Amino acid sequence: MFFAEDSVPRVKEEYFENKRREIVDAAYRVCARKPITSIDMKDIIDEAGFSHGVIYKYYKDLDEVLLDLVRRINEDNRLNDKIISIFGQQDKKNWEEIIRDVCAMLADYMIQVGPDVLKISIYANMMAVSEPERAERIAGKLQKNETSPLIELISALSVFMKKVVSKNKLKPVKSISKILEYMVAAYHGIQTGYVLSNCYHAEQVIGKYKPKEMFSCLAESVILMINGKE
Structure with missing residues (x-):
């Protein structure tokens, strides 16, 4: 043949x-x-x-x-289509609803990717702390379209939040960059608790880390920070 x-x-x-x-x-x-x-x-x-x-x-x-x-x-685990869909609703929804939709998407994402991916993510974060140069070498070889889906989301959120603040003449309690840092820290905290609760069944947290509820709280706190003081 x-x-x-x-x-x-x-x-x-x-x-x-x-x-x-x-x-x-x-x-x-x-x-x-x-x-x-x-x-x-x-x-x-x-x-x-x-x-x-x-x-x-x-x-x-x-x-x-x-x-x-x-x-x-x-x-x-790309989020491109969902990000485009959510931010494409800006003419139909108020900005607070967009923030809630973003946080709801993060809750769904955390549940859908599964425990193995979440554990690997936590272990990768540990490596970034204990072996930062090694982690940077690996990350530095990723092309723009190969980076974490969450990086794409943070970039889109930054543009959106700055637009919201300018358009509505708001005075956030912190800078947009600090609010985004807070969101990232909260995400990792929820992720760790969720893994401890659902994968390792740690008694102290078992059943307490429910992504949908916790990301709903995150949304409301972010909205308050962006709204700032009257």
Whole structure:
């Protein structure tokens, strides 16, 4: 049986991509079980069931594997369409409703991505604190369209909030950048509590971290901060 000349490179490329996908799958499972900072390449090799040589044929080191894992997670959980839809309602809804819609979207996002992705996110944040240079090297290799969906949202929120303040002549209690920092910190706090409650069943927090309720509270606090003082 004969193959077209141009089919051979395509088959090789598909085989190459499938192998890389299997390795990233293995990394996903490992990273959902243990902190990223405690993982080494042997963990990935053992999980994938490949030989040492096979793994290093496709990735030169662990950080290359982690980079592709981050790319996949971000690609699988894009918020672009939802962001466009929410901010596209500005002519039909008041700005407070838009803020509530954004926070409701974040609650849905947290629930929908699943516990494994949330745990990996927490472990990645831990690495950013304990090994900042390493984390920066990995993040620095991401293209603009490969970064976290939440970065896109923060950018859109910044533009929106500044427009709201200017249009309504508001005097927020803090600068927009500080309010956004508060939102990011709150998001990570809710995420951590949600994981502790639903994945590790920590007695102190079990059942207490309900994303929809907590993000609803976040929305109201952000609205109050933007409204400022009369």
